[in-house]
Every structure is written in structure tokens, then in C-alpha cells.
Amino acid sequence: MNDAPILEATDLAKAFSAGGRRTRALDGVSFAIRPGAVTGLIGPDGAGKTTLMRLAAGLLVPDTGRIRALGLDSTGDSLAVQAALGYMPQRFGLYEDLTVQENLDLYADLQGLPKTARTERYQELMHMTGLAPFTRRLAGRLSGGMKQKLGLACTLVRPPRLLLLDEPTVGVDPVSRRELWSIVDRLVRDEGMSVLLSTAYLDEAERCQAVILLDRGKILDQGPPATISARMAGRTWAVSGPGRPREVQAGLAGQSGVVDALVQGDHVRLVMQTADDPARLAGLPGLEDARITAVPPRFEDGFIDLLRGRAGTASSPAQDSGLTEGLQRRAQPGDAPVIEVAGLRRRFGDFWAVDGISFEVRRGEIFGLLGANGAGKSTTFRMLCGLLPASAGTLRVAGLDLRHAASAARGRIGYMSQKFSLYGNLSVAQNLDFFASAYGLAGDARATRRQWALTEFELTPYAEQLSADLSLGYKQRLAMACALMHQPEILFLDEPTSGVDPLARREFWQRIYALARAGVTILVTTHFMEEAEYCDRLAIMAAGRILAMDEPAAIKAGARSPELPDPSMEDAFVRLAESAGEAERAA
Amino acid sequence: MSTAPKPAARGGSLMRLRGLVRKEFLQIVRDPSSIAIAFVMPIFLLVLFGYGVSLDADHVPVALVAEDPSPDAADFLASLESSHYFAPLHALTLADAEAALRQGRVGAIVHLRADFAERLRRPDGAPVQVIVNGVDANTARLTQGYVEGAWGTWLNRYAAARGQTLATPVELEQRVWFNSELRSRNYLVPGLVAIIMTLIGTLLTALVMAREWERGTLEALLVTPASMTEILLGKIIAYFVLGTGGMLLTVGLAVGLFEVPLRGGFWLLWACASLFLLAALGMGLAISAVARNQFVAGQVAIIGTFLPAFLLSGFIFDIDSMPVAVQAITHVVVARYFVSIVQTLFLAGNVWSVVLPNALALLIMAAIFLGVTWRKSRKRLE
Amino acid sequence: MTGNGMLTRLLALIHKEFLALLKDPRSRLVLVVPPMIQLLVFGYAATFDLKHIPYALYNEDRGAASRELVAAFDGAPAFRRVATLRAEREITPLVDRRAVLAVVHIGPRFSADLQSGGSAPLQVIVDGRNSNTAMIGLNYVRSVVERFNLEWTASHGLQSPPARLQTRAWFNPNLESRWFFIPGIIGMLTLVTTMLVTALTVAREREQGTFDQLLVTPLRPGEILLGKALPGFIIGIAQGTVILLIATLWFKVPLLGSLPALYAGLALFLLSGVGAGLLISSLAVTQQQGLLGAFLFMVPAVILSGFATPIANMPPVVQAITLIDPLRYFLVILRKVFLEGAGFDVLASQFWPMAVIGAVSLVLASWLFRHRLY
Structure with a gap:
């Protein structure tokens, strides 16, 4: 077997200028990728992952250095390289107004697949992706997971030797992610393909044979993922009680020596800077009576440790003081539910997107909605925000019926969408001012709130910058600040951390905890199974119905079986989704 | 299917091109507004000009x-x-x-x-x-x-x-060539062919490249073996066929329904229309490739297409009577050259002294616009 | 929610729309420079008055009368002799290649016939490819010949006709067609700008996802609509003012009528234009559809407005269609106020149809806003 590297970069550098500043997207990057393996390209937002992919595909010219793919120079020989490799860009590169079959035909023509070979290849691809029943459907009407598989099938019509996948799993549900991974594994195993895959999901890194860790244009580390997590041996712990895990986490975050503290269902996962013994940990505030057990390290622990080491910061402290200004309405035991949903249904044509769901959310609760793409959670969400009228059922938000007092009800909710919908051509301060005024704030009140948002979200240095030029993490902060300008009682978060790196995600959840503590009710959808564990309660949806609704620990417990004594949230989710699918097929 | 092996590169290129053209057609067919511009609008305008709009005052x-x-x-x-x-x-x-x-x-x-x-x-x-x-x-x-x-x-x-004769020393004997009854329809309808083809050619293409940039589909095309020339050619061929369809429709209606005489050669008209179409498509693609942003491309198309073609092409207003500076500006209006050709080919016949210089101008405009498009869409992302 | 809150929200929305429109120097230019350049270029281009009509002379006569007639043509500012022919066969190629619009052919017996007291024919060949230009050119030729005839009759003691026409033109004594077209161009450019500002905005917000963000604020659909409508309205008024100034100060088109009536007309026209633009905008799912929709409205609106071709010349069915074209009414107002000195009393019949069109399209657009949220 030929072991010459299939993709090799030497001292690669690339800079872009945007908004008058020059940013180094890649800065002296060198690596070599073995053939016949899956290599993960891991890094926070803005690390330079996409730039690297584009350089490898010959779509960009490096400032200095060289990159060779399949033994050819990607820059000088770009046509030959492009003819030999497969590349799926972030949005899958599909024509949404063409059908599944038409997209496949287009790429078969472009890749020069002979007509005679097509029938067989299409069958293979359709079998592999499970898209066979949908060949006549427009690509724009597929769910996110199906689009992703179609995008993959299009790049695979003529099997390439090197496959580049740029964040193929962003915004895709766990079931679809698993299916994608099994396809990728099969390609590598059976067809000897080499795959370079970039991802923001750190649990996926552990499925790669090798990883390249990238941060702000530089390589932090590379090698098999196990070696990176092995460094963390003896530094990872599970801490439970006394008190709710969220309170324990709040006490731990920001303490010296603590790298990371994360809520995981009924316990807190603690990562320390050095190997320690449990007795010493008990000295940390709030842990006097806690149960502390050692747990095996994960790849994510190593990654966070590297990132924090580079940034020179410890874990972000709990944020309470200023953030929740004017929001002190702590939950009382006798409070009426803030969100009441009963028998909610919504029809599109002859298809029930939401088919009779009921639930209640209490004040100060963090309630999560989980489901595969197309399960009906976005539709539910849109009805709750008043973006879509319900076909049947009742829906009360903050004690108001959305049908009759929509405007008044909307004044009491905050909404943050997965696209971080901001006005890109307005500055940060102008966006804040606009959303404050849209909620009726004027004069001094508005100025005070703007100042509060700039300080609290550390946006002051960027106040005059166009929001389109912000990095994704800062866009997310700004979007959240905009949603909080009017001190809403209820916050709706639609995949609020999609595509955002793990550090920003942790900071984000610190803020969410603080808001919940202050009595803000939070309803969130997410594809990160980790984040599902941060919620107080969860509802898992499929085909417009709620499959299960309980606390995260109880939902996990429901999936316990002899083969899986300690199921993860993802296991529980996939199991529920699959059994629902089987029931549907049986019916 | 023939099993004879073909030269790989050439067969591949044809196959890619066919795939790209088919893709463009499917996208056109799926968008009702494109169909409306390509087929409904020409018929509407023709009927309007053929029956409705006229400069000849009556009653x-x-x-x-x-x-x-x-x-x-x-x-x-x-x-x-x-x-x-x-x-x-x-x-x-x-x-x-x-x-x-x-x-x-x-x-x-x-x-x-x-x-x-x-x-x-x-x-x-x-x-x-x-x-x-x-x-x-x-x-x-x-x-x-x-x-x-x-x-x-x-x-x-x-x-x-009263048994007198009126003294009229000079008696005017007028001969109107090419259009003896001075029917304004005879000159408005051929000119309309140019306006309609400007709309189809430029407007439909003004957003297509910008749309592919914004939606990220171009990135996926770029890493296939398809070259930028093939990608552009795919768009040009698809919209060229659509524009030719619009041309045949309008010429057919002009001759068949509105009885405008076609005195020149049909194939010469076809050839000139093709040149014009290339220039109009080139202009749309150039707007799109330079702007790379649908909103800006849309604004430029609104300002830069219809009104200049309507007012500065000689379709209605006589170019020779405009001030010299404005006459100079009309030279960058593609429709100007084609309006002159169609009016001549319809009413006067194959007058090479009119057709050739204008056709040459169209060729140059087409080359410039397509050249700009090609330069602005190199096979790189920057 | 208090009325005050609503005002704050609305002002914020308008402020935001302005920022979004004007923040980028490029979009600022798109709104300001093209209308001015267009008015200047189109103002000079749009005229039916022929200047320096290129003509060729083929004079087979050597007599004094023919020299007198040629002097009459050469002296008329409307004509410019570009060729003097020696043979009949030279005529065809010259006309064919559009080197001349007309050929004046004086026969060999012209002077002799005239001197003998009879009539002499004067042959004029005109290129009819542009029938309108041909007709205007022929009119110019005819007036030169008529003036020549009058002088000849007077100087040679022939009997003059028993009745003569004394023609006067009201409102535009020199029949300058520029005075007719420039007010029309003002209307057209205003229409283009309102389309530019309104037709793509909602589709763009939909594509960028900010539309949902707007809808979850307490802003009501009607308020969002108003917030989108007012900037187009204000920009239209401002731009209208600038081009009105250019029309009066640069092109010297007389503005005789009531300025308040003109602005009332402009406001109502903008109302209907903005309404149509927002209707297109709320129907369009993509920016491509918004753009094509703007054209599907704009092109017929211009052609049916009576801008170049009078509505009176259209058959009754087409005239009925023009009734829903707001530009039609605005052009009447512009021309009547500019040239005829009209005020509110004369124009009432033009005001209310625009108000109705505006109200209907805005109501429809706001209904679509509410019912096409997904």
C-alpha cells in the first residue's frame, strides 16, 4: 500500500481583508494526511477550516506555502486536482429548485460518468443514502439531513480518491449525523477513500482516525484523538449534589484550577488543570458534601484545555450581576405555568406538521425541544412565537392568548433564531437601538439598555462595527443582546448555538443559567445532545408528536438496556426516534 | 448507446455542457416569474403595440x-x-x-x-x-x-x-419609401423585438451568477471538472435558446398577425438577432458577475436596462436629433444597433451598408461584456 | 401598548430602513446620481423635434427659382444638406444606408414652369423606416414649401387663397416636445425609484431571516408595512423635488400651476407606487422574483401611461386597462400643472383614482404580509 500523504501542506498562509482590517485566516500551517483514513479538521469558529478546505480544492491561492493533493499541486494544477477530488461545501451545493434526480444527473454529467454506468451507481447511492423514495422531490423541500445526504451523493457520483467535507453535520439532527458517519466509514473501509472532514461537534472528532486542531489560523495539535484525550488522564471528574447540578456548576465555574465545568443531566463534569485527588477537590466551594468520582477523559476535555491554554483564560465565571438587571422575579412554587400548550395542531396542505401536542413550562424553567429535522419542532416554535397561526388547539404565552393579544404577548417574549438574524449593514449599536425601539423603548431607557448590552456582552469595542463583519461567536452574542433589550419574561432560542465553537457555547449557557435563575422562562431547540442535558426538562418530538417528555436523566434512563448500561442522551434520542419510525412503518 | 470509445476530454466536455444547460432550463421552468418575463411579457407587449399603442392620431x-x-x-x-x-x-x-x-x-x-x-x-x-x-x-x-x-x-x-384654378406654384410630390402609408405600427413592432430581447437577455441573467455566489452552489460547481468557460457557456446557451424563442415568437407575430412586411432575409435577421442576444446576455451576466450580490445587481438592472433601451435606442426617439453628448451615450446602449438593423431588415431589405457596421458594433459589445464576465468569474473564489 | 410606544416602534423601523438604504455609499449613489443623470440624458434624448435633418439635394435645374427654393431649405434651421447629387442612381444607396432622411429632387423644367405662371412639381423622397420621424420631416418640408409659395405668389402678383389659417398653440407656443416629455420623465423616474426601494426589500429580509425577527417584536404587520412604505415615500418626495428643480431651472420647462397640487399628486402617486412595490415584494419569495415582478409592473405601466403615445389613440379596450395605471394620472397632473397652470379644481378627477389604487394595493399587501408569513 502506498503510504505517501494524500494531502500535504507546507507552511501554508492566507490572509483576507474585510472591513479595512486584514485577518490571517491561515498562518504557517503544515501537515500531512495519510490515505485511507478519516481525518478530522477541528477548531472553533474562525479558525480557518473552510479556508483550508478551499485551498486544498484549488479554489483559493495561498499567499505563501504550498498545498498538494493526490500528489498534484492544488494551486498550479487546480483543474486536475478538482477532477480527482470530491468536495462538499457548507451548504451542500444543491440546486434547491431541481429535484433529487436532476441534481444527481447534473453532477453525473459534470463528473463525466458514462450513461451506461449510471443506473447502477444511482442505485448504490440511493441505497446508501436512503433517498430512493424521494428522487422526484425538489431538493429545497428535503429536510436538512436529507439535503446533506443528497449533497454527499452528488459528490460521490464518481467515487473520488479524496473527499473533502466542510462541516457536513451543522444543523443536522443526531439520527442523520449517525447515518452520515456510517456512510463515511463505509467509504473509507470498502472503497479505500480518504476523507478530510471539518466539524464543530467534538464528539465526532473521536470517530476520526486522526485530527488536526486548528485555532486562529494555527495548528494547535495533530494526531490520533486518543492521544489528545489521554493527556487529560486523572483530571476529569463527575460531581453530584448537594443541590441542583446547575447551582453546583455555577459555584465551580471560574474557580482557579478549573478548566471546565459542565452540567450533564444529574451531575457536573469537572475538568481540572492538573491531576488531583478527590480529597483536594472537596476543598472547592460547594463541594464539601459532594460525591466525586473519576470519569474517563474525552476528546472535548483535551480540546477545551488546549484552547483555554492558548487564550490564557480559565473557565468562564457564572454571570449573574448585571445580566439579569431588572429581571429579579424568582420562581415561586405556586406560580402558574408561563407557557401552556394543549392539543396544538398545524396543517400544511394535507400534512399535519404538528399533530396534537400538549405541554406546560413553569417560570424559570429551561425547557428543551428535541427532534429530527422535520419532526415538527420548528413549526411548534413558530406557533409559540406567533409567527404562524395554529390550526387547532390552545396556546397561552405569559397568560395571553396569542390569537387575540398577539402584539402584547410578543412584547413579553424574546426570540433568537438559528441564523442570528441581524441587519448586516447596520452597526452593532444601531442593531441594539433598533430592537430596543421595536419593543417600544425610547430616550434614556433605550440609551441605558444599549449601554447595558454593550458592557454585559463585551461588545463595547465593536459598537461601531457592521454586524455583518463580526465573527459568528460575536454575532451570537449580539443576537442574544438584541433579544434581551426589553427584559422579556420568556426567551425562545431556536438552535442558538448552531455552528458556534465550544468556548462560545459554554459562555452562552452561563448566561442562560443566570437568566433562568432570575426567573426568565427559556424554551430552546438544539441539535447538540450535550446541550439537551443542560435543560430542566425535555420534550422529544417525531412526526409532529411528543414521544417523551421528562427530565434529561429520566429520559436517558428510559433507554437503558443490557447492551447499553449507561446510555448517552444521543443513544436515548436515536432509540426513541427509531422506535417511532418503526411504529410508523408498522402502521 | 454507442459503445465506440470517444476521446475522453471532448466527450466529457460535451456531457458537462449538456448537464449545465439542462440545469439552467430546469431552473427557468421552475420559476414562474422567468416564464412570465420570457413568454407572457412579449405577447402582452406585442399585442399592446400591435393593436393598442400608436402615434397616429385619429378622431x-x-x-x-x-x-x-x-x-x-x-x-x-x-x-x-x-x-x-x-x-x-x-x-x-x-x-x-x-x-x-x-x-x-x-x-x-x-x-x-x-x-x-x-x-x-x-x-x-x-x-x-x-x-x-x-x-x-x-x-x-x-x-x-x-x-x-x-x-x-x-x-x-x-x-x-367658381371655375378658377388655385395658384400653387410648387406642388409637393412626396414619396415615402419603405412604409408608404406611414403606419407607425410598421416601425414600432420591429423595434419592439429589440426591447423584448433586451428584457429577456439582460434581465433574466442579471441575477443568475449573483444567485449562485450567494447560495454557495457555485463553489460546488467549481470543484467539479467543469471549467468556468463551460459554466458560463451553459448559462449562455440556455438563455440564448430562450431568447431565440422570444425572437421567433415576436417576429412570427409581427409578420403573421400585424402584417409588418419582412423585406430582408430571415436568416440575416436571425444572425443579427443572435449577435444582439449575445451582447444582451453578456451585459446581464457582466452585471451579475461584477456585483456578486443580488440586491445590487437587481438595482443596476432596473436602472440600466429598460429605460435606456426604451429611450436611447432610436426605438421611439430619433438619435440624430439628440445633442452630440447624448448621441455619444447612445453608443453604449446595445439595443441601439439592433433597432437600426431590425427596422432596416423589416422595411427596407438587406441593406448591407446598415447591417454590417451595426452587426460589427454588436459583435464588439458582445465581446466586451462576455470578456468582462469571463475575467470576473475566474475559477477562484477571490 | 400605548400610542406612544407604537410611535417609537414605527420611528425606529423607519430609521432602520433609512440606515439600511443610505448607510452604504454605493446604495446612496444608486438613489441620488442615476435619477439626475437620467433626467439630463433622457431630457435631451426624448424629443420629437427634429434638428438638422440630414437631406440630399438633387437639382437638375439651373434657373433662379430653383436657387431660391434651395436657399429656403438651406436657410431653415431644421435642415442640413449633407450631399449634393449629380445623378438619380445616387439616391437609392444614400437613403438605404440612412445617410439622409430626405432627398429633395428638383426637375429640369422647375424654373421654367414657375416663370411661365404654372405649377412645378417638387419631388421629396423620405425614409419611412421610422414613420414618425418621416411624418415630422415631411411636415417640415411642407412648411418650407408653403412659405416659398406664399412669397412667390405675393411677389409675382398671383391670386392668394380666399381663406388663410392663423394657428396658435396654447400652453406651448413653439410646440417644443421637450416640454411634453420632461414632466413625463419625472413621473417615470419617480416610479423607478419607488420600485428600487420597495420591490426587493421584503424578499431580501425573507432570504436573510430578519423578517421573522421583525415579526416576533410587538410590531404589527400594518406597522411593518408602514415602516417599509414611508422611506420609499420620503425618498420619492426628496428625489421628486430635485428633479423638479432640474426640470425648471436647467431645462426651463415653465411651471405655471399650483405647486401644492403638484405635490399632492406626487404624494398620491408615490402612495400607489409604493403600494404596488410592496405588493410585489410581499408576493415574491426570492429577490429574483421581486426584480422580475417589478418589471412586469413597470414596463406596461410606462407604455400604457401615455408617456410617448397618447392614450386617446388607443382602442377602447386598452384605454380601459390604462385606468388601473397610476402613472397615467400622474402624467396628466404633471403636464397640466407644469404647462396649463392647473390647480386642485381641474385635477380632482386625477387624484382620487390614484388614492384608490394606493389604498387597494396597500391593503392587499398588508393582507399578504399577514397571510404569507411562512
Whole structure:
């Protein structure tokens, strides 16, 4: 077997200028990728992952250095390289107004697949992706997971030797992610393909044979993922009680020596800077009576440790003081539910997107909605925000019926969408001012709130910058600040951390905890199974119905079986989704 | 399927091109607004221009004021009343007629004073007062011409009735070549072919490249073996076929339905239309490739296509009468060259001295626009 | 929610729309420079008055009368002699290649016939490819010949006609067609700008996802609509003012009528234009559809407005269609106020149809806003 590297970069550098500043997207990057393996390209937002992919595909010219793919120079020989490799860009590169079959035909023509070979290849691809029943459907009407598989099938019509996948799993549900991974594994195993895959999901890194860790244009580390997590041996712990895990986490975050503290269902996962013994940990505030057990390290622990080491910061402290200004309405035991949903249904044509769901959310609760793409959670969400009228059922938000007092009800909710919908051509301060005024704030009140948002979200240095030029993490902060300008009682978060790196995600959840503590009710959808564990309660949806609704620990417990004594949230989710699918097929 | 092996590169290129063209067609067919622009709009405009819009005034409402009840005055007015150019309206006093003119109920007043019959016999003749509404100067002139025509007819009749001949030293003998009845439809409809093809060619393509940039689909195309030339060619061929369809439709309707004579060669018209279409497509693609942003490309297309083609192409307004600076500007309006070609090919025939220089200009414009597009869409992302 | 809150929200929305429109120097230019350049270019281009009509002379006569007639043509500012022919066969190629619009052919017996007291024919060949230009050119030829005839009759003691026409043109004594077209161009450019500002905005917000963000604020659909409508309205008024100034100060088109009536007309026209633009905008799912929709409205609106071709010349069915074209009414107002000195009293019949069109399209657009939220 030929072991010459299939993709090799030497001292690669690339800079872009945007908004008058020059940013180094890649800065002296060198690596070599073995053939016949899956290599993960891991890094926070803005690390330079996409730039690297584009350089490898010959779509960009490096400032200095060289990159060779399949033994050819990607820059000088770009046509030959492009003819030999497969590349799926972030949005899958599909024509949404063409059908599944038409997209496949287009790429078969472009890749020069002979007509005679097509029938067989299409069958293979359709079998592999499970898209066979949908060949006549427009690509724009597929769910996110199906689009992703179609995008993959299009790049695979003529099997390439090197496959580049740029964040193929962003915004895709766990079931679809698993299916994608099994396809990728099969390609590598059976067809000897080499795959370079970039991802923001750190649990996926552990499925790669090798990883390249990238941060702000530089390589932090590379090698098999196990070696990176092995460094963390003896530094990872599970801490439970006394008190709710969220309170324990709040006490731990920001303490010296603590790298990371994360809520995981009924316990807190603690990562320390050095190997320690449990007795010493008990000295940390709030842990006097806690149960502390050692747990095996994960790849994510190593990654966070590297990132924090580079940034020179410890874990972000709990944020309470200023953030929740004017929001002190702590939950009382006798409070009426803030969100009441009963028998909610919504029809599109002859298809029930939401088919009779009921639930209640209490004040100060963090309630999560989980489901595969197309399960009906976005539709539910849109009805709750008043973006879509319900076909049947009742829906009360903050004690108001959305049908009759929509405007008044909307004044009491905050909404943050997965696209971080901001006005890109307005500055940060102008966006804040606009959303404050849209909620009726004027004069001094508005100025005070703007100042509060700039300080609290550390946006002051960027106040005059166009929001389109912000990095994704800062866009997310700004979007959240905009949603909080009017001190809403209820916050709706639609995949609020999609595509955002793990550090920003942790900071984000610190803020969410603080808001919940202050009595803000939070309803969130997410594809990160980790984040599902941060919620107080969860509802898992499929085909417009709620499959299960309980606390995260109880939902996990429901999936316990002899083969899986300690199921993860993802296991529980996939199991529920699959059994629902089987029931549907049986019916 | 033939099993004979083909040269790989060439067969591959053809296959890629076919795939790209088919993709463009499917996208056109799926978007109702494209269909509306490509097929509904041309028919609508043609029918409108063919039947509705015309510069030839007919039945101009004219107020007739005769303060003189004599048979001579009645005879004069009868010559106006019998003409189909006028829709006469009798007014009792000049003040009534003037009020009607102010309110827009009539476009002109013909006024005979009380002493009309008497002054007819005097050597210097009787004055006939004609007042036209000059706001629409063109219609005013036409009306004036019609009144003069009726007056001339009456003069001859008046002289003949008295056994005299009227002294007209120089008699104008007019010959209108190419369009002897001066039907404005005969020149508006061919010009419309140019306007319609501008809309199809430029407007439909103005957003297509920008859309592929914004949606990220171009990135996926770029890493396939397809070259940028093939990607652009795919778009040009698809919209070229669509534009040719629009051309055939409009030419067919012009000749078949509106009876505009096509005196020149059809194939020459086809060839020139193809050149024009290339230039128009090139302009749309160039806007799209330079802007890379649908909103800006859309604004440029709104400003840069329809009004210049409508006003600066010689379609309605005579270019020779414009100031030199404005004439210079018309040279960058692609439609200008084609309007000149279609008017000549339809009405005059194959006049090479008109066709060749204009066709050359179209060729140059097409080369410039396509060159800009090609330069701005190299196979890189920066 | 208090009325005060509503005002704050609305002002914020308008402020935001302005920022979004004007913040980028490029979009600022798109709104300001093209209308001015267009008015200047189109103002000079749009005229039916022919200047320097290129003509060729083929004079087979050597007599004094023919020299006199040629002098009459050469002296007329409307004509410019570009060729003097020696043979009949030279005519065809010259006309064919559009080197001349007309050929004046004086026969060999012209002077002799005239001197003998009879009539002499004067042959004029005109290129009819542009029938309108041909007709206007012929009119110019005819007036030169008529003036020549009058002088000849007077100087040679022939009998003059018993009745003569005394023609006057009201409102535009020199029949300058520019006075007719420039007010029309003002209307057209205003229409283009309102389309530019309104037709793509909602589709763009939909594509960028900010539309949802707007809808979850307490802003009501009607308020969002108003917030989108007012900037187009204000920009239209401002731009209208600038081009009105250019029309009066640069092109010297007389503005005789009531300025308040003109602005009332402009406001109502903008109302209907903005309404149509927002209707297109709320129907369009993509920016492509918004753009094409703007054209599907704009092109017929211009052609049916009576801008170049009078509505009175259209058949009754087409005239009925023009009744829903707001530009039609605005052009009447512009021309009547500019040239005829009209005020509110004369124009009432033009005001209310635009108000109705505006109200209907805005109501429809706001209904679509509410019912096409997904």
C-alpha cells in the first residue's frame, strides 16, 4: 500500500481583508494526511477550516506555502486536482429548485460518468443514502439531513480518491449525523477513500482516525484523538449534589484550577488543570458534601484545555450581576405555568406538521425541544412565537392568548433564531437601538439598555462595527443582546448555538443559567445532545408528536438496556426516534 | 448507446455542457416569474403595440365655432366634419370652446368669425383661427397638419366651384419609401423585438451568477471538472435558446398577425438577432458577475436596462436629433444597433451598408461584456 | 401598548430602513446620481423635434427659382444638406444606408414652369423606416414649401387663397416636445425609484431571516408595512423635488400651476407606487422574483401611461386597462400643472383614482404580509 500523504501542506498562509482590517485566516500551517483514513479538521469558529478546505480544492491561492493533493499541486494544477477530488461545501451545493434526480444527473454529467454506468451507481447511492423514495422531490423541500445526504451523493457520483467535507453535520439532527458517519466509514473501509472532514461537534472528532486542531489560523495539535484525550488522564471528574447540578456548576465555574465545568443531566463534569485527588477537590466551594468520582477523559476535555491554554483564560465565571438587571422575579412554587400548550395542531396542505401536542413550562424553567429535522419542532416554535397561526388547539404565552393579544404577548417574549438574524449593514449599536425601539423603548431607557448590552456582552469595542463583519461567536452574542433589550419574561432560542465553537457555547449557557435563575422562562431547540442535558426538562418530538417528555436523566434512563448500561442522551434520542419510525412503518 | 470509445476530454466536455444547460432550463421552468418575463411579457407587449399603442392620431376631438351662419362657413366646416381625422364638437361661442380645450375635452378649436363669408371676397382673404393644445407637441403638430389638409381640400373645391384654378406654384410630390402609408405600427413592432430581447437577455441573467455566489452552489460547481468557460457557456446557451424563442415568437407575430412586411432575409435577421442576444446576455451576466450580490445587481438592472433601451435606442426617439453628448451615450446602449438593423431588415431589405457596421458594433459589445464576465468569474473564489 | 410606544416602534423601523438604504455609499449613489443623470440624458434624448435633418439635394435645374427654393431649405434651421447629387442612381444607396432622411429632387423644367405662371412639381423622397420621424420631416418640408409659395405668389402678383389659417398653440407656443416629455420623465423616474426601494426589500429580509425577527417584536404587520412604505415615500418626495428643480431651472420647462397640487399628486402617486412595490415584494419569495415582478409592473405601466403615445389613440379596450395605471394620472397632473397652470379644481378627477389604487394595493399587501408569513 502506498503510504505517501494524500494531502500535504507546507507552511501554508492566507490572509483576507474585510472591513479595512486584514485577518490571517491561515498562518504557517503544515501537515500531512495519510490515505485511507478519516481525518478530522477541528477548531472553533474562525479558525480557518473552510479556508483550508478551499485551498486544498484549488479554489483559493495561498499567499505563501504550498498545498498538494493526490500528489498534484492544488494551486498550479487546480483543474486536475478538482477532477480527482470530491468536495462538499457548507451548504451542500444543491440546486434547491431541481429535484433529487436532476441534481444527481447534473453532477453525473459534470463528473463525466458514462450513461451506461449510471443506473447502477444511482442505485448504490440511493441505497446508501436512503433517498430512493424521494428522487422526484425538489431538493429545497428535503429536510436538512436529507439535503446533506443528497449533497454527499452528488459528490460521490464518481467515487473520488479524496473527499473533502466542510462541516457536513451543522444543523443536522443526531439520527442523520449517525447515518452520515456510517456512510463515511463505509467509504473509507470498502472503497479505500480518504476523507478530510471539518466539524464543530467534538464528539465526532473521536470517530476520526486522526485530527488536526486548528485555532486562529494555527495548528494547535495533530494526531490520533486518543492521544489528545489521554493527556487529560486523572483530571476529569463527575460531581453530584448537594443541590441542583446547575447551582453546583455555577459555584465551580471560574474557580482557579478549573478548566471546565459542565452540567450533564444529574451531575457536573469537572475538568481540572492538573491531576488531583478527590480529597483536594472537596476543598472547592460547594463541594464539601459532594460525591466525586473519576470519569474517563474525552476528546472535548483535551480540546477545551488546549484552547483555554492558548487564550490564557480559565473557565468562564457564572454571570449573574448585571445580566439579569431588572429581571429579579424568582420562581415561586405556586406560580402558574408561563407557557401552556394543549392539543396544538398545524396543517400544511394535507400534512399535519404538528399533530396534537400538549405541554406546560413553569417560570424559570429551561425547557428543551428535541427532534429530527422535520419532526415538527420548528413549526411548534413558530406557533409559540406567533409567527404562524395554529390550526387547532390552545396556546397561552405569559397568560395571553396569542390569537387575540398577539402584539402584547410578543412584547413579553424574546426570540433568537438559528441564523442570528441581524441587519448586516447596520452597526452593532444601531442593531441594539433598533430592537430596543421595536419593543417600544425610547430616550434614556433605550440609551441605558444599549449601554447595558454593550458592557454585559463585551461588545463595547465593536459598537461601531457592521454586524455583518463580526465573527459568528460575536454575532451570537449580539443576537442574544438584541433579544434581551426589553427584559422579556420568556426567551425562545431556536438552535442558538448552531455552528458556534465550544468556548462560545459554554459562555452562552452561563448566561442562560443566570437568566433562568432570575426567573426568565427559556424554551430552546438544539441539535447538540450535550446541550439537551443542560435543560430542566425535555420534550422529544417525531412526526409532529411528543414521544417523551421528562427530565434529561429520566429520559436517558428510559433507554437503558443490557447492551447499553449507561446510555448517552444521543443513544436515548436515536432509540426513541427509531422506535417511532418503526411504529410508523408498522402502521 | 454507442459503445465506440470517444476521446475522453471532448466527450466529457460535451456531457458537462449538456448537464449545465439542462440545469439552467430546469431552473427557468421552475420559476414562474422567468416564464412570465420570457413568454407572457412579449405577447402582452406585442399585442399592446400591435393593436393598442400608436402615434397616429385619429378622431381628434375638435371644437368648431362658427359665428357666421352663412353657407360658405357651413361648407368650410363640412370639409372638417367629413374627415375621419376629426371628431367634431360644435360650440356656440369661443368661450365655450376655450373652456372645453382647458378641460381637455377637445384638442383643438377651429373658429370662424362673424365676417367669414364677407372677407372671403376681399383680396387678402378670410382668417380662420386655429387653436391647438400644445402640451403634447407631437399630437398638436399632427392636428395642425390635418386641419391644413382639410383647408387645402376646401380651397380646391371652392376654386373649382367658381371655375378658377388655385395658384400653387410648387406642388409637393412626396414619396415615402419603405412604409408608404406611414403606419407607425410598421416601425414600432420591429423595434419592439429589440426591447423584448433586451428584457429577456439582460434581465433574466442579471441575477443568475449573483444567485449562485450567494447560495454557495457555485463553489460546488467549481470543484467539479467543469471549467468556468463551460459554466458560463451553459448559462449562455440556455438563455440564448430562450431568447431565440422570444425572437421567433415576436417576429412570427409581427409578420403573421400585424402584417409588418419582412423585406430582408430571415436568416440575416436571425444572425443579427443572435449577435444582439449575445451582447444582451453578456451585459446581464457582466452585471451579475461584477456585483456578486443580488440586491445590487437587481438595482443596476432596473436602472440600466429598460429605460435606456426604451429611450436611447432610436426605438421611439430619433438619435440624430439628440445633442452630440447624448448621441455619444447612445453608443453604449446595445439595443441601439439592433433597432437600426431590425427596422432596416423589416422595411427596407438587406441593406448591407446598415447591417454590417451595426452587426460589427454588436459583435464588439458582445465581446466586451462576455470578456468582462469571463475575467470576473475566474475559477477562484477571490 | 400605548400610542406612544407604537410611535417609537414605527420611528425606529423607519430609521432602520433609512440606515439600511443610505448607510452604504454605493446604495446612496444608486438613489441620488442615476435619477439626475437620467433626467439630463433622457431630457435631451426624448424629443420629437427634429434638428438638422440630414437631406440630399438633387437639382437638375439651373434657373433662379430653383436657387431660391434651395436657399429656403438651406436657410431653415431644421435642415442640413449633407450631399449634393449629380445623378438619380445616387439616391437609392444614400437613403438605404440612412445617410439622409430626405432627398429633395428638383426637375429640369422647375424654373421654367414657375416663370411661365404654372405649377412645378417638387419631388421629396423620405425614409419611412421610422414613420414618425418621416411624418415630422415631411411636415417640415411642407412648411418650407408653403412659405416659398406664399412669397412667390405675393411677389409675382398671383391670386392668394380666399381663406388663410392663423394657428396658435396654447400652453406651448413653439410646440417644443421637450416640454411634453420632461414632466413625463419625472413621473417615470419617480416610479423607478419607488420600485428600487420597495420591490426587493421584503424578499431580501425573507432570504436573510430578519423578517421573522421583525415579526416576533410587538410590531404589527400594518406597522411593518408602514415602516417599509414611508422611506420609499420620503425618498420619492426628496428625489421628486430635485428633479423638479432640474426640470425648471436647467431645462426651463415653465411651471405655471399650483405647486401644492403638484405635490399632492406626487404624494398620491408615490402612495400607489409604493403600494404596488410592496405588493410585489410581499408576493415574491426570492429577490429574483421581486426584480422580475417589478418589471412586469413597470414596463406596461410606462407604455400604457401615455408617456410617448397618447392614450386617446388607443382602442377602447386598452384605454380601459390604462385606468388601473397610476402613472397615467400622474402624467396628466404633471403636464397640466407644469404647462396649463392647473390647480386642485381641474385635477380632482386625477387624484382620487390614484388614492384608490394606493389604498387597494396597500391593503392587499398588508393582507399578504399577514397571510404569507411562512
